[in-house]
Amino acid sequence: MVGVIRTDSRAPRESPEPAAEFVAQAEALRNELFAHCYRMVGSVHEAEDLVQETYLRAWHALDSFERRSSMRTWLYRIATNTCLNAVEAARRRALPVQLWPASDPADAVAEATDVPWVEPLPTTRVAVGPEDAAVERESLRLAFVAVLQTLPPRQRAILLLRDVLRFSAAESAQMLDTTAVAVNSGLRRARDQLAARVQTPAEPAEPELRRRLDQYVAAWEAKDVPAIVALFSADVIWEMPPLAAWYRGQADIAHHLAERCPVRPGQARLVPIRANGQPAFATYTREPDGSQRRAFLQVLDIGPGGIEHVYAFGDPAVFALFGLP
Numbered sequence: 262m263v264g265v266i267r268t269d270s271r272a273p274r275e276s277p278e279p280a281a282e283f284v285a286q287a288e289a290l291r292n293e294l295f296a297h298c299y300r301m302v303g304s305v306h307e308a309e310d311l312v313q314e315t316y317l318r319a320w321h322a323l324d325s326f327e328r329r330s331s332m333r334t335w336l337y338r339i340a341t342n343t344c345l346n347a348v349e350a351a352r353r354r355a356l357p358v359q360l361w362p363a364s365d366p367a368d369a370v371a372e373a374t375d376v377p378w379v380e381p382l383p384t385t386r387v388a389v390g391p392e393d394a395a396v397e398r399e400s401l402r403l404a405f406v407a408v409l410q411t412l413p414p415r416q417r418a419i420l421l422l423r424d425v426l427r428f429s430a431a432e433s434a435q436m437l438d439t440t441a442v443a444v445n446s447g448l449r450r451a452r453d454q455l456a457a458r459v460q461t462p463a464e465p466a467e468p469e470l471r472r473r474l475d476q477y478v479a480a481w482e483a484k485d486v487p488a489i490v491a492l493f494s495a496d497v498i499w500e501m502p503p504l505a506a507w508y509r510g511q512a513d514i515a516h517h518l519a520e521r522c523p524v525r526p527g528q529a530r531l532v533p534i535r536a537n538g539q540p541a542f543a544t545y546t547r548e549p550d551g552s553q554r555r556a557f558l559q560v561l562d563i564g565p566g567g568i569e570h571v572y573a574f575g576d577p578a579v580f581a582l583f584g585l586p
Contacts, residue, residue, distance in 0.1 A: 283323055286332045287316055294340050296387040300400060300421055301344035303354035303379040303410045305386070305582050311347060315340040330432070337426065338436040341418050348414045354379045356407045356572070357500045357507040364506035366516035373505040379407045381560050381574060383583045384535035399461055400425045403537040403560055403572055408458045412451055419444055420451040462564030470563065474533070474540055477561075477568070481544070484526035490515045494567040501557065501573040524556060534583055536560045543585050544573075555580050 294315060298308035319326075319339050326335055354377045364370070381403060399405060400421070409417050415437065422433040423444070430441040430448075437444070464470055473492060480488035490511045499514045500507035508514045524546055530553060531542040541560040545553040555577045562570035580586070 279323060279326075283320065283332070287319065287336065290333060290336060292387050294336060296397075296401065297337065297340055297421065297426070298344055299382055299387075300406055300409055300425070301341070301414075301417060302348060302351075303406050304377075305380050305382055307347065311340065311343050315343050318343065330435075334428070334432060334436070337422070337428070341422065341436055345414050345418060348417075352377055353410045354407075355410060357502055357505055358498060359407065359411065361505060361507070363509045363513070366508055366513045366520070368506070370504050370506040370521065372503045374503065376503070376505075378502040378574075378576075379403070379410065380582065381536040381541070381558065381572065381579060382406075384538050396425060398538045401538050402461065402562075403539065404562065404570065405455075405459055405461070406537065408455060411458070412454060416447045416451040416454075419447040420455070423448050424452070462562050462569050464563050465565065470540070473563065473567075478531045478533075478542070481524075481529050481531055481542075482527070484524055484529060486515050486518045489518060492568050494564060494569045497568060498570045499573065500571070501575050503576055529556070531559075532585070534558075534585075536583070539563075543580060543583065555586075558583070 291312065295308050295312050298311040298315075299305060302308060302311065315336065319336055322339075326332075330338075356379050357373075360373075360376070382401060384401075387401065409420070412420065418437060419433060422428045422436060423430065428436070430444045434441045434444045465473065477489070477492055479485075480492065493511050493514065495511065496509065497511060497514060498507065498509050499517065508517055524544075528546045530545045530547060532545070534541045534543055536558070537560060539560055540563060541558065543558050544556045546556050547553055557573045557575045558579050560572040560574070561568055
């Protein structure tokens with residue numbers, strides 16, 4: 262259903278002009294509405310469905326659109342409330358580090374099949390404009406999206422409407438059928454929670470970033486565990502949904518990579534991609550018959566002291582989100 266705006270409602274139209282305007286504007290806003298829904302629910306698949314539901318609801322309500330706000334504001338109101346309905350009826354998405362204490366690398370690992378996981382976002386799915394580009398980029402980072410899921414749904418919506426999308430308190434209140442006072446109160450609480458839980462690393466400048474990523478690829482393709490770990494910060498985190506285990510610190514991650522990671526020296530192939538605006542690699546293994554097997558998709562947080570967090574998604578379905586074999 263992605264990329265389709267259905268206009269086959271039986272609702273009457275006074276003239277074709279409003280319908281044509283709706284289709285044109287809705288299509289132009291598709292990427293940013295998709296990004297908004299993704300931030301709200303933490304899932305690419307659900308965000309696609311929610312955007313389509315937003316368009317269907319808007320189409321059926323088009324005759325009642327009185328132009329007291331812009332088409333963009335009206336669509337964001339519908340999208341936000343559609344997301345709230347979905348979020349309030351579902352279990353929140355998460356990452357392993359949010360659910361359990363750090364694991365002992367000597368212990369066995371197992372999948373947590375009953376947890377809905379936060380999904381990585383192909384950066385190509387969203388276009389960040391020059392205005393407020395830094396804020397928009399940071400709000401798509403995987404750590405930020407994961408922490409958003411821990412906020413009460415209405416606080417989540419308020420924070421996104423006010424701090425990311427830059428709607429006024431009055432506009433946000435109208436979208437949520439509440440008061441500007443309630444919006445400002447919810448915004449303060451949401452900001453306080455995020456400040457305590459999210460720290461965005463300052464990535465190195467491009468030449469240094471490229472050098473480190475090249476070193477990471479070389480280390481992985483050789484399966485040189487000491488070389489891999491040398492690129493990590495001291496307090497690095499490694500997590501790998503759908504496995505419940507996660508590790509903190511170079512020594513524990515080195516133990517996991519050496520003893521449990523099935524990739525052998527010379528077997529790995531890393532394909533560079535971008536996920537959530539961050540460096541990422543689709544990691545494959547070369548098999549004896551010449552084929553390649555999907556291993557995991559790594560998304561990296563990189564700071565001044567090295568790689569600070571690796572999100573290694575082991576579900577093969579994640580590759581399909583990026584159009585990868």
